[in-house]
Amino acid sequence: MSNSRPIGVFDSGIGGLTVVRALSHHLPHENIVYFGDTARVPYGPKSAQVVREYAAQDTDVLLGHDVKMIVIACNTVSAVALDVVQKRAKVPVVGVIFPGAEAAARATMKKRVGIIGTIGTVTSNAYPNALRQIDPAIQTFSRACPLFVPLAEEGWIDHKATELIAKEYLFPLTLEKIDTIVLGCTHYPLLKDVISRVLHQTVTLIDSGEATAGTVSRLLDELDLKNSSKLKPNLQFFVSDVPFKFTEIGEQFLGQKLGKVHRVSGFAA
Amino acid sequence: MSNSRPIGVFDSGIGGLTVVRALSHHLPHENIVYFGDTARVPYGPKSAQVVREYAAQDTDVLLGHDVKMIVIACNTVSAVALDVVQKRAKVPVVGVIFPGAEAAARATMKKRVGIIGTIGTVTSNAYPNALRQIDPAIQTFSRACPLFVPLAEEGWIDHKATELIAKEYLFPLTLEKIDTIVLGCTHYPLLKDVISRVLHQTVTLIDSGEATAGTVSRLLDELDLKNSSKLKPNLQFFVSDVPFKFTEIGEQFLGQKLGKVHRVSGFAA
Numbered sequence: 001m002s003n004s005r006p007i008g009v010f011d012s013g014i015g016g017l018t019v020v021r022a023l024s025h026h027l028p029h030e031n032i033v034y035f036g037d038t039a040r041v042p043y044g045p046k047s048a049q050v051v052r053e054y055a056a057q058d059t060d061v062l063l064g065h066d067v068k069m070i071v072i073a074c075n076t077v078s079a080v081a082l083d084v085v086q087k088r089a090k091v092p093v094v095g096v097i098f099p100g101a102e103a104a105a106r107a108t109m110k111k112r113v114g115i116i117g118t119i120g121t122v123t124s125n126a127y128p129n130a131l132r133q134i135d136p137a138i139q140t141f142s143r144a145c146p147l148f149v150p151l152a153e154e155g156w157i158d159h160k161a162t163e164l165i166a167k168e169y170l171f172p173l174t175l176e177k178i179d180t181i182v183l184g185c186t187h188y189p190l191l192k193d194v195i196s197r198v199l200h201q202t203v204t205l206i207d208s209g210e211a212t213a214g215t216v217s218r219l220l221d222e223l224d225l226k227n228s229s230k231l232k233p234n235l236q237f238f239v240s241d242v243p244f245k246f247t248e249i250g251e252q253f254l255g256q257k258l259g260k261v262h263r264v265s266g267f268a269a
Numbered sequence: 270m271s272n273s274r275p276i277g278v279f280d281s282g283i284g285g286l287t288v289v290r291a292l293s294h295h296l297p298h299e300n301i302v303y304f305g306d307t308a309r310v311p312y313g314p315k316s317a318q319v320v321r322e323y324a325a326q327d328t329d330v331l332l333g334h335d336v337k338m339i340v341i342a343c344n345t346v347s348a349v350a351l352d353v354v355q356k357r358a359k360v361p362v363v364g365v366i367f368p369g370a371e372a373a374a375r376a377t378m379k380k381r382v383g384i385i386g387t388i389g390t391v392t393s394n395a396y397p398n399a400l401r402q403i404d405p406a407i408q409t410f411s412r413a414c415p416l417f418v419p420l421a422e423e424g425w426i427d428h429k430a431t432e433l434i435a436k437e438y439l440f441p442l443t444l445e446k447i448d449t450i451v452l453g454c455t456h457y458p459l460l461k462d463v464i465s466r467v468l469h470q471t472v473t474l475i476d477s478g479e480a481t482a483g484t485v486s487r488l489l490d491e492l493d494l495k496n497s498s499k500l501k502p503n504l505q506f507f508v509s510d511v512p513f514k515f516t517e518i519g520e521q522f523l524g525q526k527l528g529k530v531h532r533v534s535g536f537a538a
Contacts, residue, residue: 039319040309045422050308050510119513150419153314161437164430241319245388 004227006031006234007216008067008091010058013041014153014246015186016073017253019096020235022213023071024256027220029227031234033065039240039267042149044118044185048080051120055081059088061238061264067091068225071216075100075184075208076118079126092219099215100182100208101130105138107204108180114173114203115142116195117184118149127184141176145169145188152187155249158194166191166198173199180204190253235259240267272496275300275503276485277336277360279327282310283422283515284455285342286522288365289504291482292340293525296489298496300503302334308509308536311418313387313454317349320389324350328357330507330533336360337494340485344369344453344477345387348395361488368484369451369477370399374407376473377449383442383472384411385464386453387418396451410445414438414457421456424518427463435460435467442468449473459522504528509536 007027009020013036020034037043037058043051055077062070070093072078072085078095086093104113104127115127122144131138148169151162173181181203183189189207196205220226227233239246242263250258276296278289282305289303306312306327312320324346331339339362341347341354347364355362373382373396384396390413397409417438420431442450450472452458458476465474489495496502508515511532519527 039315045512045514046308047510047512123513146423147416147419147425150416154415156416159433159437161430161433164428164433168428168430241316243314243316245314 003068003225004031004229005066005068006033006236007069007071008033008035008062008065009071009073010035010037010062011073011186012036012043012076013038014250014253015149017250018186018189019071019073019209019212021253021255022209023216024235026213026217029230029233031227033062033067033236033238035061035238035264037240037267038243038246042118043074043076044120044149045146046120048120048124051076052081052084055084056088059085063089069094069216069219071212072096073186073209075186076120079121079124092223094212094216094219096208096212097126098130099211100184100206101127101134103211104180104182104206105131105134107206108138110177110179111135111138112176112178113138113140114176114178114181115140115184116145116169116181116188119144119146121184127182141173141178143169143173148191149185149187152190153249155252157190162191163194163198166194170195170198178203180206182206182208184208237261238264240264272337272494273300273498274335274337275302275505276338276340277302277304277331277334278340278342279304279306279331280342280455281305281312281345282307283519283522284418286519287455287458288340288342288478288481290522290524291478292485293504295482295486298499298502300496302331302336302505302507304330304507304533306509306536307512307515311387312343312345313389313418314415315389317389317393320345321350321353324353325357328354332358338363338485338489340481341365342455342478344455345389348390348393361492363481363485363488365477365481366395367399368480369453369475370396370403372480373449373451373475374400374403376475377407379446379448380404380407381445381447382407382409383445383447383450384409384453385414385438385450385457388413388415390453396453410442410447412438412442417460418454418456421459422518424521426459431460432463432467435463439464439467447472449475451475451477453477506530507533509533
């Protein structure tokens, strides 16, 4: 087993590129294979049963690239299908929920944590369960924010309408005196300025993708899987559909040029 | 061939229920089988290639119910995959584009027509092409409005944020002195109040679903396929995933109780 094998990362679509961005920053020598299931995006409003079936197929795409570890960049999949991926993969699997919950537990002083995510993630109670496991004294307050994903994909990251929508979604959380909020969807870091402003800047924002990159780095060390090569790494991007604007908005999520994006066939057939 | 066989209607998801509503109103004795591909919704931002593959599968679901006619309620499918459905089905096929274009051509006095729809529908130029075919003197002005679908699904049909977003999307059309606008997406009729207000109520709104119901009615007469029974018709609803809120928001689209919704398997596998 060569440690130059890539880390596999998958997501329902484009949002997981924020996790790739964090991984590249923390682990600048790791090769990465990314798969976004853009033919069936979004997963957030879909049932756990369907998301579990999709997660199994996404895992197989990455296993086909001989990955040494799988990072589930999608909060919805991490929330409802972590076990599916773990069972299928013979390599270590990291979801974004537990790292995000750990970071939130470290950050909260008042032990009052807000969680925002898709309907699927919020309904699953995955973050509250993880936080309770880490520290039973922590109280959690959840809100689904379904419009944040399309707003981020439309690129309206600092639009007046986005602020109005954020105010409406986040108002109940402002009443709960939270001091920490988990951005429980990979699209939300793009909206962090408006989210922070609406929460009056007194609340610490936890980016689960950032937290996950830290966990991945530690695990690679512990498992002696870190790439010893100091060459420029190879980042490869695969999607099940190449939609309009993928490359354009993808670079905003990734924070650098995307390069060539390959389409994986068989997802619409 | 019995004329009591159902009319088959399909859509990428829930939006096509506005077409079922129009069909039920114009044709109160027709049995209807509806299929919404909620496991893969939305189609609007996806590539024509993927939408064509999905359309073929959706058609097969309806053919399995021995339908006498297929109505493509989805504008995106009607725009990019009408030929796929026609080729596959041995029964008459009606898309929403041509009926919508005909209604717009009848309505416009200044021969200046606006078209709003998904990115897929707008990029296809299906409405401008149809309008040009009907009357080459008509000028068209198109705008994709990607956030209208999630806003309608969220039920924010008359929210201040929706109005701001509508203003931004529709502003370029207000400069073009259009007198008619095609609501080229089945979700948009839910937003017609705000669209009309933003356009200063001087513009005629064309609901392609309504127009399509008229075409279907005429075709059933011409082909002698109208149901002669005057019994209460049977409306059946099938989906590829039962997502959160399906029944709740579905009734808003349909304008009546939905009854039992059946899940068709095999779409996520």
